[in-house]
Amino acid sequence: MSRWAMLALMGVLAGCNAREPARDNATVENKSILAEDDGLANNSAAEAPKSILRPEVVPDEPEKPELKPVDLVVPFGAAGLKLDDGGRKLLDELLTNPTTAAGGAITISGHTDTRGNDRDNLVSSRKRAEAVRDYLLSRGVPAERMTVIAFGETRALVPNAKADGSDDPEGRAKNRRVEVQVALPASAETSTAAPDNGTAEALAADSKTQQ
CATH class of the missing domain: 3.30.1330.60 (OmpA-like domain)
Structure with missing residues (x-):
């Protein structure tokens, strides 16, 4: 193999190795986003009310009987x-x-x-x-x-x-x-x-x- 061919091959290999960390970084970032989304979902589930009843609704008081002598x-x-x-x-x-x-x-x-x-x-x-x-x-x-x-x-x-x-x-x-x-x-x-x-x-x- 000629000297120029060796240099070209080494350049290609160096380029591949340079792109690998970028791909790994992208993967880590995507996993982080997914984890954050899962955390929000879990928090929403935890904060969701356990009852469909509205606590601000107060039941009506029973009517008092009419008083007569x-x-x-x-x-x-x-x-x-x-x-x-x-x-x-x-x-x-x-x-x-x-x-x-x-x-x-x-x-x-x-x-x-x-x-x-x-x-x-x-x-x-x-x-x-x-x-x-x-x-x-x-x-x-x-x-x-x-x-x-x-x-x-x-x-x-x-x-x-x-x-x-x-x-x-x-x-x-x-x-x-x-x-x-x-x-x-x-x-x-x-x-x-x-x-x-x-x-x-x-x-x-x-x-x-x-x-």
């Missing part, structure tokens, strides 16, 4: 001055009423029939009302919420005698009773109260302006 009649027909099982059951149901639970004032009115004298009937009506009050106290109702009133025979629920003037035992039994009234709490009464004079005058002025 409560009127309850507790009979004392056959029990005299003491609560019987039927009366206690009625009072237990009263305690579960939303208006009672809301904390409004409780008025307890005692009543009798017309048999006996007025003074004795007044005492009996108070004892019946106090029996109801004491039972509610035993069930956790604060004493300051309750007011006891004795009416005696003055507020009969039904006539104590029949139309011909004869005695009516069933009518008298219905009059031996205690009435329990539970009022709305102060907050509920305020929200349903009529507007004051200033508000009413403002509404009237606005109505005239629109006309």
